[in-house]
Amino acid sequence: MRHALKNKNDFERVFKLSPGESEAFEQGREIFNIRCTPYYASLAGDFEEEPIRRILMPHRLEMRDGTQQMADPLGEKRNQAAPRLVHRYSDRALFLITDFCSVYCRHCTRKHFTGREQALIRPSEYEEALSYIASHPGVREVILSGGDPLTIADGALERILTDLRAIEHVEIIRVGTRMPVVAPMRVTDELVRILRRHGPVYLMTHFNHPRELTAEAAQALGRLVDGGIPVMNQMVLLNGVNNHAAIVQALSRRLLFLRVKPYYMFQCDPSVGTDHLRTSIDESLEIQKELWGHLSGLAMPTYAVDIPEGGGKTVLTPNFEIARDEHSRRYRGWDGVEASYVNPAPERRRLPADAGVYADEWNEITRSRKY
Ligand SMILES: *Cc1c(COP(=O)(O)O)cnc(C)c1O
Numbered sequence: 001m002r003h004a005l006k007n008k009n010d011f012e013r014v015f016k017l018s019p020g021e022s023e024a025f026e027q028g029r030e031i032f033n034i035r036c037t038p039y040y041a042s043l044a045g046d047f048e049e050e051p052i053r054r055i056l057m058p059h060r061l062e063m064r065d066g067t068q069q070m071a072d073p074l075g076e077k078r079n080q081a082a083p084r085l086v087h088r089y090s091d092r093a094l095f096l097i098t099d100f101c102s103v104y105c106r107h108c109t110r111k112h113f114t115g116r117e118q119a120l121i122r123p124s125e126y127e128e129a130l131s132y133i134a135s136h137p138g139v140r141e142v143i144l145s146g147g148d149p150l151t152i153a154d155g156a157l158e159r160i161l162t163d164l165r166a167i168e169h170v171e172i173i174r175v176g177t178r179m180p181v182v183a184p185m186r187v188t189d190e191l192v193r194i195l196r197r198h199g200p201v202y203l204m205t206h207f208n209h210p211r212e213l214t215a216e217a218a219q220a221l222g223r224l225v226d227g228g229i230p231v232m233n234q235m236v237l238l239n240g241v242n243n244h245a246a247i248v249q250a251l252s253r254r255l256l257f258l259r260v261k262p263y264y265m266f267q268c269d270p271s272v273g274t275d276h277l278r279t280s281i282d283e284s285l286e287i288q289k290e291l292w293g294h295l296s297g298l299a300m301p302t303y304a305v306d307i308p309e310g311g312g313k314t315v316l317t318p319n320f321e322i323a324r325d326e327h328s329r330r331y332r333g334w335d336g337v338e339a340s341y342v343n344p345a346p347e348r349r350r351l352p353a354d355a356g357v358y359a360d361e362w363n364e365i366t367r368s369r370k371y
C-alpha cells in the first residue's frame with residue numbers, strides 16, 4: 001500500500017497511457033479517487049481495453065454524461081441508522097469502518113463515501129454505531145465494509161471484532177474485502193488467526209475475472225479456508241471485462257476449486273462514471289441463462305440487481321414457467337423438457353405443530369425494523 005500508484009506519474013512508470021486514460025487523470029480524481037497496488041497493476045495488460053486495466057484505470061468516458069448517473073445508487077445516506085451504519089434489512093447491518101481502499105475500482109458503487117481517505121471511523125462515531133447495534137437485538141449479523149476493512153491494521157481490526165463479539169446478539173460477522181484480489185499478501189497467518197478467534201467470520205471477496213486468480217491469490221484463499229474462514233465471492237458483471245458466459249464460468253469454476261463459493265453476480269449499479277462499464281439487464285440475464293443447467297449449482301452465483309434509490313436487492317432467475325392455473329403450474333426446463341407441477345389439495349395444509357416455539361423469535365426479529 002505504501003508503494004501504491006496514485007497519480008499520473010506513478011501510472012506512467014508502469015503503463016503507456018492512451019489519450020483517453022491520460023485525459024482522465026486531469027479530471028477523473030474529482031469523480032473518484034485513483035489508487036492501485038503495484039501487484040494489481042502487474043496483472044493488467046498493455047492495451048486500453050484489457051479487462052483488468054478497465055477496472056483499475058481511470059478513463060475519459062467516466063466524465064461523459066451517461067444514461068443514469070447516481071452519487072448514491074443504493075440510497076445508503078438516507079438509510080444510515082447511526083454514523084456509517086446502514087440498517088436496511090432487519091437482521092443485518094452494514095458498518096462502513098473505513099473509506100480507504102488499496103485500489104479504487106472504477107465501477108465502485110459507493111463513490112459517495114469511498115476514497116475520501118478520511119480513513120478510520122472517528123471514536124465518537126464508532127461508539128454511536130456500536131451502541132446502536134448493542135441496543136437492537138434484531139441485528140444478528142454485522143457486515144464490515146467500507147472502503148476495505150482489511151486496509152486497517154491488525155490491532156485496530158481486532159479491537160472492532162472484540163467489541164462486536166461483546167454484543168451477545170451479534171451471531172455472524174462478515175468482512176467484505178478486495179484484499180485477496182488486489183493485495184493477497186495482506187492475508188497473513190496472523191490475520192487469519194484474528195478472524196478465527198472472533199468467528200464465525202465470513203469473508204466476502206470480489207474477484208471479477210479469472211486472471212485475478214493468480215498463484216498468490218490462490219494461496220491467500222487457501223490460508224483463509226484452511227484457517228476455518230468460509231470465503232464467498234461477489235462479482236459484478238462489467239462491460240468489456242467479464243460480460244461473457246465463458247468468463248463467468250471460468251471464474252466460478254476456479255473459485256469453487258479453491259473452495260470459494262460464488263455468492264452473488266451483481267448488476268453494476270448506475271454509480272457516476274460507470275456507463276461504459278455497465279451491461280444491460282437483458283444482457284446479464286442472457287449470460288445467466290447460458291450458464292443455467294451447465295454450471296454446478298455450487299459454482300452458480302445468484303444474479304442480483306440492487307434497485308436504485310435504496311430499493312434493496314432483487315434476485316433474478318430465468319423464468320421457466322409457461323402457464324399456470326388454480327391448481328398447477330407448467331414449466332419448460334433449461335433443456336426444453338415440459339411438465340406440470342400439481343399442487344396438493346388446499347385442505348391438506350398444516351402448519352408445523354411446533355411453529356409457535358419459533359414464532360416468538362421471528363416476530364421479535366421482524367419487529368426490530370426501526371428504520
Ligand atoms: C447487500 C446488503 C446486505 C447483505 O445482503 P445479503 O443478501 O444478506 O448478502 C446488507 N445490508 C445492505 C445495506 C446491503 O446493501
Ligand code: SF4
Pocket residue numbers: 100101103104105107108109110114146147148177178
Ligand atoms: S474495493 Fe470495493 S469499496 Fe473499494 S473501490 Fe473497489 S468496489 Fe469500491
